[in-house]
Every structure is written in structure tokens, then in C-alpha cells.
Amino acid sequence: MTRLAPSPTGALHLGNARTFLANWAMAHQRGWGVLLRVEDIDHPRVRPGAVDQTRDVLTWLGLHWDEEAPLQSTALEPCIEALRTLAGKGLIYPCDRTRAELAASAPNEGDGAVCAHASLRPPEAGTPYDSPTMHRTWRLLVDSGHEPVLDAFRGPSKVDIAGDCGDFAIWTPSAVPAYQLAVTVDDARQGVTQVVRGDDLLPSAARQQLLQRHLGLPTPRWWHLPLLRGPDGRRLAKRHGDSRLTRWRDGSPERVIGLLAMFSGLTDDLRPMDAATFASAFSIDRLPPHDITVTPEHLAWLDA
Numbered sequence: 001m002t003r004l005a006p007s008p009t010g011a012l013h014l015g016n017a018r019t020f021l022a023n024w025a026m027a028h029q030r031g032w033g034v035l036l037r038v039e040d041i042d043h044p045r046v047r048p049g050a051v052d053q054t055r056d057v058l059t060w061l062g063l064h065w066d067e068e069a070p071l072q073s074t075a076l077e078p079c080i081e082a083l084r085t086l087a088g089k090g091l092i093y094p095c096d097r098t099r100a101e102l103a104a105s106a107p108n109e110g111d112g113a114v115c116a117h118a119s120l121r122p123p124e125a126g127t128p129y130d131s132p133t134m135h136r137t138w139r140l141l142v143d144s145g146h147e148p149v150l151d152a153f154r155g156p157s158k159v160d161i162a163g164d165c166g167d168f169a170i171w172t173p174s175a176v177p178a179y180q181l182a183v184t185v186d187d188a189r190q191g192v193t194q195v196v197r198g199d200d201l202l203p204s205a206a207r208q209q210l211l212q213r214h215l216g217l218p219t220p221r222w223w224h225l226p227l228l229r230g231p232d233g234r235r236l237a238k239r240h241g242d243s244r245l246t247r248w249r250d251g252s253p254e255r256v257i258g259l260l261a262m263f264s265g266l267t268d269d270l271r272p273m274d275a276a277t278f279a280s281a282f283s284i285d286r287l288p289p290h291d292i293t294v295t296p297e298h299l300a301w302l303d304a
């Protein structure tokens, strides 16, 4: 089982579409089930209508899915259970300072030491969900050392979690799980065995593996795919021109898919393509291993 896990925070853009199409094509070729899971907790502001718009754009692209998970924000109990498990093992502590404050105040101390003034009473079984205990940042203790990550596309690598981010947040003051905990718990309970996503999330795979070990959950197979970037080398974003899929939503998706097919090594030139053709022609072995630059000419071709 794989999952399409959009965040309904802004309209999906070309980069999201490339990852979703590749994920969906691999599922089609390898017989994986496809779960849609709209991740509405990893950002505080979800615009009204954004969830429906996310589904609409995926359907417009020609993607479909076998199941839809409940919205993350409506099914928090398993994450609360996981928080209690980690608390019971003494692996988390409350810390309401931001990472910037931590970095500024205590260059020689671990985050745990900086936050030692905080009450270290973990959320026990039966802690009311609306209690002050739940309205805090809870951080996971991270040991030094490198976490090996075996990625089916990227190969093996090692991530220095302590150096990258230190004790990372798994729970937020809004009384909802942070992304790392929510995704770890949901992937396991929803039977996700394949995770296909942008390789900006490779460091997160290491953090998720740590949580999986602490919680006794399986590690899915990781496939972290290269990103689309703007001509300045930065991750594709508004500053590079509007690459949101809603821009082309009134027409056919075939130019969008055609461009993404060329970026995925399926064609040598620009020509329209539908999702079914993409799904049959896609080959993970032909996917260029480097990031792709999206130019104003590419966007102009989509507008034509």
C-alpha cells in the first residue's frame, strides 16, 4: 500500500504533481493499493475548501485511489496513545522554547538541559486531551550518532539527526501531533508499506525510523525522488511564477502531464500525455536522479 499525502495548505503545484504521478504510476505497475490521506494537521491554517480543492485537482490530473483515510485532525487518538507510550519510556520532555531560542541560549547544553526547568510530568494514561499538559511542545530525546536510511531510489545514506535538528518536536502547543509523529503513526496503522515523496523529506525518514523503533512499528520502503526547482536552484515556489495546478485546471491536464513525463525521462520533447499513458510508460529506472529546473519557457508551454 502506498499513500498520496497532500497537505491542503495551498494549491498543489507542479512539484507535488510529479511526485504524485510517479507514486501512482509505481502503484499501478507494482500492484500497490493507493490510499489518499489529506494531512491537515502539519500546518496550522487550512483554508476553507482546501481539502475539496486538493481532491479535485488530483482527480483532474487523472489519479484515483482505492481508499481515503480520515482527515488526520479527526483521528488523533492513536497519536495520543503513541505520545503516552513515549512518555512512559521517558523519551520525551516538554519544551516550549522554539529551536531558535534553544540555539541562542545554550550553545553547550542539550535541549533537555535547557528545558529542565519545565515540569517533566509526562502525559499519563487518562490525561484529558484538553489539559494544559497537551498544550505544549513535547520533544523526543535524540542520541548522537548517525541513523542509516536505506532508500530504494537513492540507495543508502546516513543522517545525523542530533546535528540536523536535535531533539525534535513530536507534539505541538495546539494539542495536535507534529508532522513526524502523525505521519509515523498513520503510516503504520493504515498499512502503508511504500512511501514515495520528495527528497527534501529524506532527513525526516531518519526521524520517523527513530519513532518507529521506539513505538515498535515497521519501517516502510522509502522512495525519495528528486525535486523540481526554479532557475535559481531553489525549490519551485511562487517566486518562480505561478506553478499551481489550479492555473491550468479549466483545461485539459495533458500538457502538465506531458511536461512531467519529459522531466521523468519518458519523452525527449514536449508533447501532451494523459495519466494512463504516463502510468504505463513510467519507469523508476529512467527517472533522472538529479533535480529538474523548471523554466519560464516550460510554464509558457503549459499556458499555450
Ligand code: GLU
Residues within 6 Å of the ligand: 005, 006, 007, 039, 042, 183, 196, 197, 201
Ligand atoms: N503532507 C506532506 C507534504 O505535503 C507529505 C508528507 C509525507 O509524504 O510524508 O509535504
